[in-house]
Amino acid sequence: MVDKIVKCFLIVIACAFALLMLGLPLAAVATYALREGYGVFIAAITDPYALSALRLTLLTTVISVSVNTVFGLFAAWALTRFSFKGRSLLTTVMDIPFAVSPVIAGLVFILVFGRIGWAAPVLSFLNLKIVFALPGIVLATIFVTFPFVSRELIPVLNARGVAEEEAAALMGASGWKIFFRITLPHIKWALMYGVILCSARALGEFGAVSVVSGHLRGKTNTLPLHVEVLFGEFHLTAAFAVSSILMLIAILTLILKTVVEVKGKKEGASAIVELKGKNEGANAIVELNGIKEGSSV
Amino acid sequence: MSDHVRLEGINKTFGGFKASDGVSFSIKEGDLAGLLGPSGSGKTTILRMIAGLERPDSGDIYIADKRVNDIPAGKRGIGFVFQNYALFRYMTVGDNIAFGLEIQKKSKAFIKERVERLTKITGLDGLLSRFPEELSGGQKQRVAFARAIAPEPRLLLLDEPFAAIDAKVRKELRTWLRNTISELGITCVFVTHDQEEAVEVADNIIVTNRGKVEQSGPPSAVYQNPATPFAAEFIGQSEVITEYERLRGFPKISGFQSAVIRPEFIEIRKVGREERPNASQSGVAENIYFRGDRLEIDLLIAGMRVTAKYSMDAESLSPGETVSVVVNRLLLLGEKTVTAQENSLLNDANPIYI
Ligand SMILES: Nc1ncnc2c1ncn2[C@@H]1O[C@H](COP(=O)(O)OP(=O)(O)O)[C@@H](O)[C@H]1O
Ligand SMILES: [Mg+2]
DSSP: OHHHHHHHHHHHHHHHHHIIIIIHHHHHHHHHHTTTHHHHHHHHHHSHHHHHHHHHHHHHHHHHHHHHHHHHHHHHHHHHHOOOTTHHHHHHHHTHHHHSOHHHHHHHHHHHHSTTSTTHHHHHHHTOOOTTSHHHHHHHHHHHHTHHHHHHHHHHHHHHOSHHHHHHHHTTOOHHHHIIIIIHHHHHHHHHHHHHHHHHHHHHOOHHHHHHHOOOTTTTOOHHHHHHHHHHTTOHHHHHHHHHHHHHHHHHHHHHHHHHHHHHHHHHHHHHHIIIIIIIIHHHHHHHHHTTGGGGO | OOEEEEEEEEEEEETTEEEEEEEEEEEETTOEEEEEOOTTSSHHHHHHHHHTSSOOSEEEEEETTEEOTTSOGGGSOEEEEOTTOOOOTTSOHHHHHHHHHHHTTOOHHHHHHHHHHHHHHHTOTTOTTSOGGGSOHHHHHHHHHHHHHTTOOSEEEEESTTTTSOHHHHHHHHHHHHHHHHHHTOEEEEEESOHHHHHHHOSEEEEEETTEEEEEEOHHHHHHSOSSHHHHHHSSSOEEESOGGGSTTOOOOTTOOEEEEOGGGEEEEETTOOSOGGGOEEEEEEEEEEOSSEEEEEEEETTEEEEEEEESSSOOOOTTEEEEEEEOEEEEEOSSOEEEEEOTTTSSOOTTTO
């Protein structure tokens, strides 16, 4: 009885909290965005600055997610398939973006590539502009979203073991063949999940990008930055209208993420059950009992 | 016939742990050899080094008289059946079997024909479009076997091929594997921790312990004349007794502190039915277990508890009954040597026996 009361109480608290902290703001965004009618809403999101911010955001996301997918694959592969000195160090280093405030990450890029930065002479010689331009925004986004893909892949690769890859290698399969025929089918859901999380983060990144972008309207403003600018200029309705685009993308991402999760679980679960139940369990027992098993009959 | 596989002075350590310690042995062409030892004795490590999945720290590996230390795994032409089969779980049974042939860029027709033939040999008809997780343990084992032999390797390595299969099917598979391999005429090395399996299946067994080879030879030789105390204790239903001189007919021999006794060394008779009374001593049949084709007896003799067997056809015994016991043979254990010792009273002139 008491258990039941506690259970209900906790559930109610959790729901109320989620509603208050998550639901309410989302609803507020939607109502505020439409407060002055559809006309204003449409005008705000078709504003040339808004459109160029959307374009920049999408471009940045595509580039940084692609880069992080490739590097995430390499990193996860290296960390799970080879044992080398400094492996645990590398694992820790890869988590730095989770630990460091994005603003600081942005400042680091300014320090390195900015006008007073270490790389400034080289960059000006090559006539390259990184800070306050697309490359800087992309770099900052890559930094912030770096661990997402590899983080999803590492546990899956670890759980799976290397036996299938070894079996293929023994038959003379090349590295590429092994990756595409054996490894990729197994990690595809985890990979997709990582890509989705990475994209969501890249789309919404504010802190690091804010530092390196320079807020050049129509040039280096991403959607989140554009929202901030509008808000700062008291264009509240427009700010919320543009926010609603981000919100829509976020909801789409969530749906996609759920679909991938469910699909991945279906395949992953059966694989894990098979591994645990039939092979490992049985074997471990046989190994344990087996030292003199034959003789005890 | 010549040696197909030869290991010379192989050492391998894993972070300070010696998994292989001066391992040397050879396997003749066409032989079915069993690597036998307790878990952790380094059997898998040896197999993986032969396959090229692991590099020895020192020592040489020869396959068909060619040193293969520097030849990558994929180029050694070896078939390997992994302990947990390692079937490609995202491929059908058919694709699993065909994989090695595809890598070799064989023609579609050739692959189809070969997969069909292997399915017949392995009794996998009708399962080609299934996925590994839809198979039983025995079927998985057969797929792993078919996949390994599809590219026609001259050497096949199997790591604990029957460990994950239940006892009944295991026996059948053993016989089947034995026959199939001898038909194919390939050299084969399999790993097992089950001495019964090794003794039944292998032409030659290699006994490993703590990364070292203790003994190698035909099962009967290893069984009858174990070369090291470990081999004597590990093989057969062996029990170690320390005060063997208390058994009639076995005077203490210096340098041999203990002895291995096996059920088949012990002869139990009803009191009054002795054939060789001068070699007999009395014991107590404390417990009697039914084992299907025979009885197994917990025997208390000269203060020591050992296991003996008793025929189902002989006059019945009841638990706690005093019986008359003759120990025919013991394996005396020295520091590093083993000697088979016959009961000294049995060869003496014995009017009743002779
Ligand atoms: N890759 C590895 N890394 C570290 N230790 C290992 C590795 N492979 C095997 N070992 C160790 O070497 C010893 C022998 O292992 P193994 O060859 O698998 O024995 P077996 O197959 O006889 O059970 C074990 O103690 C095991 O822990
Ligand atoms: Mg093993």
